[in-house]
Amino acid sequence: MADMVRAVVQTGPRQMEMREYPRPVIGPDDGALLRVEACGICGSDVEQYKGAMGSRGLPMIPGHEPLGIIEEISPAAARRWGVSAGMRVAVEILIPCRSCDRCLAGRYMNCKNRVGSHGGFNPPERAGLLTGGYAEYMQLHPNSIVHPVSNDLPAEIAVMYNPLGAGVRWALEYGGVRLGSSVLVLGAGQRGLAAILAARYVGAGLIVATGLTRDARKLELAREFGADVTIDVEEEDTVARVRELTGGDGVDVVLDLTPMAQQPVRDAIEAVRWGGTIVLAGLKGHKEIPLVTDALINKALTVKGAFSVDASGYTDAIKLIESGKFPLEKMQTHKYGLDDVEHAIRLLAGEVPGEEGIHVAIMPGR
Numbered sequence: 068m069a070d071m072v073r074a075v076v077q078t079g080p081r082q083m084e085m086r087e088y089p090r091p092v093i094g095p096d097d098g099a100l101l102r103v104e105a106c107g108i109c110g111s112d113v114e115q116y117k118g119a120m121g122s123r124g125l126p127m128i129p130g131h132e133p134l135g136i137i138e139e140i141s142p143a144a145a146r147r148w149g150v151s152a153g154m155r156v157a158v159e160i161l162i163p164c165r166s167c168d169r170c171l172a173g174r175y176m177n178c179k180n181r182v183g184s185h186g187g188f189n190p191p192e193r194a195g196l197l198t199g200g201y202a203e204y205m206q207l208h209p210n211s212i213v214h215p216v217s218n219d220l221p222a223e224i225a226v227m228y229n230p231l232g233a234g235v236r237w238a239l240e241y242g243g244v245r246l247g248s249s250v251l252v253l254g255a256g257q258r259g260l261a262a263i264l265a266a267r268y269v270g271a272g273l274i275v276a277t278g279l280t281r282d283a284r285k286l287e288l289a290r291e292f293g294a295d296v297t298i299d300v301e302e303e304d305t306v307a308r309v310r311e312l313t314g315g316d317g318v319d320v321v322l323d324l325t326p327m328a329q330q331p332v333r334d335a336i337e338a339v340r341w342g343g344t345i346v347l348a349g350l351k352g353h354k355e356i357p358l359v360t361d362a363l364i365n366k367a368l369t370v371k372g373a374f375s376v377d378a379s380g381y382t383d384a385i386k387l388i389e390s391g392k393f394p395l396e397k398m399q400t401h402k403y404g405l406d407d408v409e410h411a412i413r414l415l416a417g418e419v420p421g422e423e424g425i426h427v428a429i430m431p432g433r
Contacts, residue, residue, distance in 0.1 A: 074202030080118025106200030107132035130200025131186030234261020236380035267293025404433035
């Protein structure tokens, strides 16, 4: 095995460089060494790359949607996780302390004393470790949370566990979408498509999806995945079209999955019915959005912020992938090696003329 490990490091806005790290040695009380097969690129990776998320935690190895093979594992981690060397696992983003009151109550996503994260911000004491998925190998902390995934699936399909988990959780758990619900999905990226799949799976009555003119392929796929109506927001007024479709009532649930855009939040408030639910999951780069809060009150709305994916969401997503019931390969549009990470991010950002990415995966072995 190689003594050095390659990893892509972000040092500043639109600044990426390849670095080498010593191959970690896993001791008896450590976690595990993961050989990264694939790592999905998230919309937040795009915003981090552009600098919209700030410089906190830089330099860092991005990539918070890793999938890989356990190459080495400590006895303690093997007992805790119920996995062994040679198994394929999906790795959750956050590394909780596992012992604070929130963790013990099952609310580990809001852990008071989190150790760090995979592919995100880490405290100074974890500097220099292989923490992100844009690398040949990752060091998994003993407190990491992993989920076994079938080795029979193509890695580029299995690695969709994160966006699918988000779509399932945000639509069904936060949004409460169920049989007969009417749903508006703002944004037809990979998480929007996953939400459409989830909504159709439980029998939603009306599913409407939006996108930009350049999102024509995504909107086509949205219809294939179960959307009844798609709206090009540059050609049609979203609120007017939704009111037309619902006899003026509005939809039961609105999911805003658009990155950085402010108008969809205002559209969500106007397009949801009285007593309906709005789920906000699209990060806006800490920008302030002027809102008339009287509308929230007078329409008796429920507004929920959706943060990441929890263990149940990942488990459901992995089951969905392993079922083979859905044409997920149609979402997977591009695969790149470590040398092309920056191009891959720019492609997902819509900055590569003539190419459109939906799900883009980094595969370090390519």
